[in-house]
Amino acid sequence: MLAESNNCDFLKKYDGSHVEPLWTVMEAMVPPHPNPKCVPHLWEYEKIKPALLEAGEKVGEYEAERRVLMLVNPNMKAPYTTDTLYAGLQLINPGETAPAHRHRAFALRFIIEGQRGFTAVEGEKIYMNKGDVILTPPWTWHDHGHEGDDVMIWLDGLDLPIFQNIPVNFAENYEERRYPSEKAENSSLKFSWEPVEEALNANKLQVDYADYEYRKPDGKPLSHIIGGEAERINAGGASVTRRETCSRVAHVYAGQGYSELVDVKGNKTVLKWKPNDTFVIPAWSWITHHSEDNVDSYLFSFNDKPLQENLGLYKAETK
Ligand SMILES: [Fe+2]
Structure with missing residues (x-):
């Protein structure tokens, strides 16, 4: 019965009509369980941090709009950390600015180390400490700066993979490197x-x-x-x-x-x-x-x- 169903020779005479049989790919289209492409993987911080620090020395703040090492799933390409999520490790040196921009993609930061660095979001200057989660909602102006004296490193989490199928992400750069901001003591965008x-x-x-x-x-x-x-x-x-x-x-x-x-x-x-x-x-x-x-x-x-x-x-x- 299956062999008979798979006989598609008759379709040859319909070449160029842009039709294909569903019955030969039914299981792939309607599988018995979810089929993620990403695989389990762990990035050891002690192995990645030296690469980040080296990037901090070799890639200047004007050269890299964001100094990030993307965490790319071994079974996929950037921007895929999972099938739906992007993650990267970002470093900013003391005194640097990651310039203001805004984009349709949403981002969150989970702060790993450093003090006196900040993310400014739409006028709120939010200082970052280990363990903080800081949001940059879609289309909000944001930049990063650093008033401390050692590196700041955080985990970025974005929805970039979604835009591979819904290609509506785009960005705008602000005319200055920093969007005007004031220190926000209790921002609704920060979760300590x-x-x-x-x-x-x-x-x-x-x-x-x-x-x-x-x-x-x-x-x-x-x-x-x-x-x-x-x-x-x-x-x-x-x-x-x-x-x-x-x-x-x-x-x-x-x-x-x-x-x-x-x-x-x-x-x-x-x-x-x-x-x-x-x-x-x-x-x-x-x-x-x-x-x-x-x-x-x-x-x-x-x-x-x-x-x-x-x-x-x-x-x-x-x-
Ligand atoms: Fe951004």
């Missing part, structure tokens, strides 16, 4: 780490694991496309085991441990992590995080859950 950790620790003595979903003051996710989450895993403990249709870029705020992933085909990967490492969780992989015996671990991750929820596509399961 302390209250997040406090919320995560509320049930620390009762359970080994907690998660926290970042929400804006209006209760909505961080953007229409990208969301943020933090997780605590007690020393010697493990997270829940779950799988989701969204993918994630996870970053180790503190602690040490490993994550077990089992992909849609049953292949198992173990990623061992330390502070400031960044790793990929492909869509629909079962994932369990484990913290080493002697230390509590805290992870930050961003995801495309809001995009999928807005489209009615999000699905999650736990074991």
Whole structure:
């Protein structure tokens, strides 16, 4: 029956009519499970940081509008860190400016190290400290500057892959290098780490694991496309085991441990992590995080859950 169905010789006489049989590619078009192209991968901070520092020496602030090393998935090309998310590590030297621009893409920053650096967003000058999440919503003027005396490094999270299929991202440069801004003490675009950790620790003595979903003051996710989450895993403990249709870029705020992933085909990967490492969780992989015996671990991750929820596509399961 299948062989008969696959007999497409009769279509030869319709060459040039731009039709193709669906029945020969049915499984690829309507597969039995999600099919992410990205693979699990971990970028060790201690291996990437020297490359970033070298970029800081060799690539001047006027040469690089943004001095970023993109985290490119081994099974894909830039801008894909996952099928839906882009991540990069950005460095700014003391005294430098990353000039003002705005674009349709949304960005968040998770600050890894450094002090007295700032992101200015639409007139709000927001100083950055380790663990802060800072948003630059679509089409807001933003620049970065640095008044401290050591490098600032952060993780950028953007929705750039979406624009490969919906090609409507574009940018504008501001006429000056900096958009006029004033120090903002309490910006709605900044999420400090302390209250997040406090919320995560509320049930620390009762359970080994907690998660926290970042929400804006209006209760909505961080953007229409990208969301943020933090997780605590007690020393010697493990997270829940779950799988989701969204993918994630996870970053180790503190602690040490490993994550077990089992992909849609049953292949198992173990990623061992330390502070400031960044790793990929492909869509629909079962994932369990484990913290080493002697230390509590805290992870930050961003995801495309809001995009999928807005489209009615999000699905999650736990074991
Ligand atoms: Fe930007």
